[in-house]
Amino acid sequence: MLKGWRMGWTQTVRGQSGTLRQWLRLRALLGGALVLLAQGLSADMLTIEITEGVDQPVSIAVVPFAGAMDDGLDVAQIVRNNLRRSGRFRAIEPEDMLSSPQNATQVVYRDWRLIGAEYLLVGVVEGTVDGRQRVTYELFSVLQGKRLRGEVLTSSATQLRNLAHRISDQVYAEITGIEGIFATRILYITEVGVGDERRYRLNLADADGYNARVILESVEPIMSPVWAPGGERIAYVSFETGAPAIYVQELSSGVRERVTHWPGINSAPDFSPDGKQLAMVLSKDGNPEIYLLHLESRQLRRVTDHFAIDTEPRFTPDGRALLFTSGRGGRPQVYRVDLASGRVQRVSFQGDYNARPIPLPDGRSVVMVHRRDGVFHIAVQDLERGNVRVLTDTSLDESPSVAPNGELVLYATQSRGRGILAAVSVDGKVKFRLPSSTGDVREPAWSPLTP
Amino acid sequence: MMPMTAPLRTLFLSLVFALLAGCGSRGGVAPEPDSDQLPPAVEAQGMQGADQSGAAGQEADRAGAESFGVGDDGAISSATLPDLSELGTLVYFGFDDDNLQPEFRDLVLAHARYLIANPTQTLLLEGHTDERGTREYNLALGERRAKAVRNLLLLEGVPASRIRVVSYGEERPANPSHTEAAWDENRRVELKY
Numbered sequence: 001m002l003k004g005w006r007m008g009w010t011q012t013v014r015g016q017s018g019t020l021r022q023w024l025r026l027r028a029l030l031g032g033a034l035v036l037l038a039q040g041l042s043a044d045m046l047t048i049e050i051t052e053g054v055d056q057p058v059s060i061a062v063v064p065f066a067g068a069m070d071d072g073l074d075v076a077q078i079v080r081n082n083l084r085r086s087g088r089f090r091a092i093e094p095e096d097m098l099s100s101p102q103n104a105t106q107v108v109y110r111d112w113r114l115i116g117a118e119y120l121l122v123g124v125v126e127g128t129v130d131g132r133q134r135v136t137y138e139l140f141s142v143l144q145g146k147r148l149r150g151e152v153l154t155s156s157a158t159q160l161r162n163l164a165h166r167i168s169d170q171v172y173a174e175i176t177g178i179e180g181i182f183a184t185r186i187l188y189i190t191e192v193g194v195g196d197e198r199r200y201r202l203n204l205a206d207a208d209g210y211n212a213r214v215i216l217e218s219v220e221p222i223m224s225p226v227w228a229p230g231g232e233r234i235a236y237v238s239f240e241t242g243a244p245a246i247y248v249q250e251l252s253s254g255v256r257e258r259v260t261h262w263p264g265i266n267s268a269p270d271f272s273p274d275g276k277q278l279a280m281v282l283s284k285d286g287n288p289e290i291y292l293l294h295l296e297s298r299q300l301r302r303v304t305d306h307f308a309i310d311t312e313p314r315f316t317p318d319g320r321a322l323l324f325t326s327g328r329g330g331r332p333q334v335y336r337v338d339l340a341s342g343r344v345q346r347v348s349f350q351g352d353y354n355a356r357p358i359p360l361p362d363g364r365s366v367v368m369v370h371r372r373d374g375v376f377h378i379a380v381q382d383l384e385r386g387n388v389r390v391l392t393d394t395s396l397d398e399s400p401s402v403a404p405n406g407e408l409v410l411y412a413t414q415s416r417g418r419g420i421l422a423a424v425s426v427d428g429k430v431k432f433r434l435p436s437s438t439g440d441v442r443e444p445a446w447s448p449l450t451p
Numbered sequence: 452m453m454p455m456t457a458p459l460r461t462l463f464l465s466l467v468f469a470l471l472a473g474c475g476s477r478g479g480v481a482p483e484p485d486s487d488q489l490p491p492a493v494e495a496q497g498m499q500g501a502d503q504s505g506a507a508g509q510e511a512d513r514a515g516a517e518s519f520g521v522g523d524d525g526a527i528s529s530a531t532l533p534d535l536s537e538l539g540t541l542v543y544f545g546f547d548d549d550n551l552q553p554e555f556r557d558l559v560l561a562h563a564r565y566l567i568a569n570p571t572q573t574l575l576l577e578g579h580t581d582e583r584g585t586r587e588y589n590l591a592l593g594e595r596r597a598k599a600v601r602n603l604l605l606l607e608g609v610p611a612s613r614i615r616v617v618s619y620g621e622e623r624p625a626n627p628s629h630t631e632a633a634w635d636e637n638r639r640v641e642l643k644y
């Protein structure tokens with residue numbers, strides 16, 4: 001259970017000279033917590049621009065859903081955008097459609113064959129007596145002339161957008177055989193302003209960039225956001241006290257706890273697959289080493305012991321080992337440590353800089369930052385055969401985060417001198433960018449699938 | 452680790468010269484305790500120790516800009532104390548390197564003398580890196596750089612209890628540009644009183 005300060009959605013850490021005295025008084029009052037509530041902070045919003053899709057995208061017609069539209073929220077349009085942005089679909093525009101069926105009885109397959117649609121999605125949105133929204137949808141294969149699936153979903157009006165994402169997930173999974181990730185969320189760090197106005201923000205948004213909000217704002221750096229399994233808690237590093245410390249925060253309540261603040265480095269948290277332990281880097285014993293903290297018992301266990309830098313630990317999907325970055329070979333490379341035996345094995349051998357390993361959900365490959373010809377890219381290495389494929393053609397690429405279905409990698413890169421997020425599919429076929437309305441964007445963290 | 456190229460060495464030497472001569476306008480001057488340039492959290496630290504910093508500042512003022520002999524083995528009197536504002540406070544490093552370059556030894560030794568002569572004075576060493584490489588690795592690298600400076604201060608007899616080390620990795624660049632020149636400026640340790 002989380003103990004700590006109860007806070008709203010938005011927290012601000014302040015230290016401006018004007019408010020310094022008040023702030024110090026407050027700090028004394030709170031016993032060291034340098035956190036204030038703030039209202040009306042607008043988050044730095046991301047938009048998605050597809051730069052590369054598959055050669056032969058699947059064509060789908062999503063007919064405008066009949067019935068009530070809540071505040072102009074167009075469910076069919078959201079589904080269309082989601083599928084289009086996946087890079088694997090071509091969504092036919094409503095003005096090119098020959099008919100507007102709302103259910104199976106109204107579908108004439110010939111109308112859809114004529115305009116080259118392989119799949120057809122129709123639906124109805126209705127308001128219920130208790131003020132909720134009921135959405136019925138049906139998916140058809142035009143080529144086979146058959147209804148593939150249908151469903152009735154109910155949600156509150158405010159969750160209609162989420163419902164559109166869930167329909168997108170179902171359609172995507174039905175057609176591609178891959179789990180959909182449109183209903184997931186992302187965390188990311190933004191840096192805005194310069195000099196005294198410089199602020200670091202931890203943001204939370206839907207995977208399509210909507211519903212962005214600030215979780216934490218600080219004049220000091222915020223780093224390394226990561227999700228706990230289940231998507232209800234997160235961990236991150238904040239320098240708000242003047243030194244790095246690791247915090248664990250519950251998203252729904254805003255309750256958070258500072259779990260470590262040893263002298264020196266406290267960084268790179270990662271939750272174990274069962275959510276009970278936090279892997280992390282501490283330099284309290286003189287050198288950056290990897291530790292495991294049991295969150296309930298508070299037991300701290302040291303995992304590595306080497307005079308070189310050991311950092312960026314990540315649990316393997318089975319929870320039995322950690323992948324990490326170490327400079328023990330003279331240059332940063334990826335290693336694996338077995339948690340039962342403590343045995344360390346080198347994993348990466350191609351190139352002179354491989355770091356920040358993120359295992360794919362199947363445990364067979366690892367995504368990492370890889371330097372080739374002096375340029376930092378995102379690459380994927382097959383753990384059995386050892387071969388490395390470079391996925392990105394951008395430069396200064398870092399902080400890869402893998403989508404929960406293992407299909408896409410979100411990462412940070414540079415564009416025209418600014419930090420932006422970009423994504424690439426693990427097969428390298430789909431690429432898109434997520435430019436921000438303001439500031440530098442970095443360190444994305446993709447949420448797990450949520451029920 | 453990496454051999455330094457001739458132009459790079461020249462750059463470092465000229466930087467040292469500029470800093471020792473008090474011309475390091477870009478944050479190269481030791482900030483006043485209440486300076487706006489200090490990051491707020493460090494400012495908060497400064498507030499807590501404001502009395503000490505103020506006293507040390509006045510002492511340094513009395514000493515004025517009088518030169519002091521680097522490498523002088525004699526006892527240090529307050530008259531030979533350096534003016535903090537004229538003493539270089541930036542130590543630069545090579546790419547992916549945490550070794551203290553010989554060019555910066557004298558600067559660190561001067562700080563050691565200052566700290567020994569001012570037993571109440573504490574020092575914050577901030578380690579920084581350029582943006583290349585991963586953020587967490589750079590956080591560790593920044594700490595190793597700050598500790599390279601700290602180790603020399605300890606060797607000179609400054610008590611460990613008076614030196615605090617914080618690494619910011621690549622999070623607080625001195626120059627936000629994405630050029631070789633900016634990266635040279637960003638691989639640094641800042642000495643802050």
